Amino acid sequence: MISSLSKKIYSYSKLAELIFFPSFCELCSSLLEFPRERVICHACWKSIRASHPSYCLCCGRFFEALEEPHVCQVCLEKRPPFSHHRSCGKYKGKLKDIILLYKYRHFQVLGKDLANFVYRALGREEEIWWKVDAIIPVPLHPKRKKKRGFNQAQIIAKELARIKGIELRDQMLLKIKNVPPQTSLRVEERAENVSGAFGVAKGNKIKGKVVLLVDDVYTTGSTIRECSSVLRKAGVKEVKALTVAQA
Numbered sequence: 284m285i286s287s288l289s290k291k292i293y294s295y296s297k298l299a300e301l302i303f304f305p306s307f308c309e310l311c312s313s314l315l316e317f318p319r320e321r322v323i324c325h326a327c328w329k330s331i332r333a334s335h336p337s338y339c340l341c342c343g344r345f346f347e348a349l350e351e352p353h354v355c356q357v358c359l360e361k362r363p364p365f366s367h368h369r370s371c372g373k374y375k376g377k378l379k380d381i382i383l384l385y386k387y388r389h390f391q392v393l394g395k396d397l398a399n400f401v402y403r404a405l406g407r408e409e410e411i412w413w414k415v416d417a418i419i420p421v422p423l424h425p426k427r428k429k430k431r432g433f434n435q436a437q438i439i440a441k442e443l444a445r446i447k448g449i450e451l452r453d454q455m456l457l458k459i460k461n462v463p464p465q466t467s468l469r470v471e472e473r474a475e476n477v478s479g480a481f482g483v484a485k486g487n488k489i490k491g492k493v494v495l496l497v498d499d500v501y502t503t504g505s506t507i508r509e510c511s512s513v514l515r516k517a518g519v520k521e522v523k524a525l526t527v528a529q530a
């Protein structure tokens with residue numbers, strides 16, 4: 284009885300919202316009419332292919348050819364400072380558009396939806412979540428965070444930590460140098476750019492832990508590598524990484 288009443292009240296308030304404040308999908312312009320549809324419609328979310336069938340089992344780099352997942356030549360020659368990295372999808376099409384809306388048009392509400400997208404794509408991948416003690420977002424420099432108003436990786440990491448019941452440690456890894464954005468640089472400049480840009484907070488109690496780094500986009504992997512090296516030097520036993528999309 285109460286639930287049917289609350290459903291009625293909900294549908295009336297949704298109806299009023301639709302009449303007085305109609306909102307439309309930022310990607311396809313269709314009316315957002317379903318509960319919890321915000322900014323992007325359900326159909327657009329559903330049309331994004333979550334996960335990629337062919338990738339390196341270590342660095343997570345997507346293979347162009349549809350090969351079975353295996354460890355790539357680069358990782359065979361030199362293992363990265365993290366043990367596993369996985370991205371959900373390619374940084375293109377609607378997934379790219381959503382990430383750009385989220386980061387640069389201040390649709391902060393999309394952070395939770397992106398975390399849910401990550402969970403749908405990779406939430407059951409054992410090797411990513413196995414024995415993870417803490418989730419750590421890739422930090423922004425305080426000046427950049429102030430300018431944007433939020434850290435895009437932190438919102439996604441927080442929601443993933445909540446869904447998976449894992450501790451969030453978002454004050455532990457710090458961006459200590461305000462370097463130019465990686466997207467503004469050439470591929471060969473990126474590793475140098477982030478070298479020495481991250482540090483670990485004092486009294487962090489992270490020794491011997493297994494952590495999962497979370498970021499929005501993986502391009503050359505320089506940021507994830509640098510963060511992983513810093514964490515390993517601080518005594519972290521194992522670093523894994525998860526990104527929404529891979530360029």
Ligand SMILES: [Zn+2]
Nearest residue numbers: 308311324327
């Ligand atoms: Zn749409």
Ligand SMILES: [Zn+2]
Nearest residue numbers: 339342355358
């Ligand atoms: Zn690899």
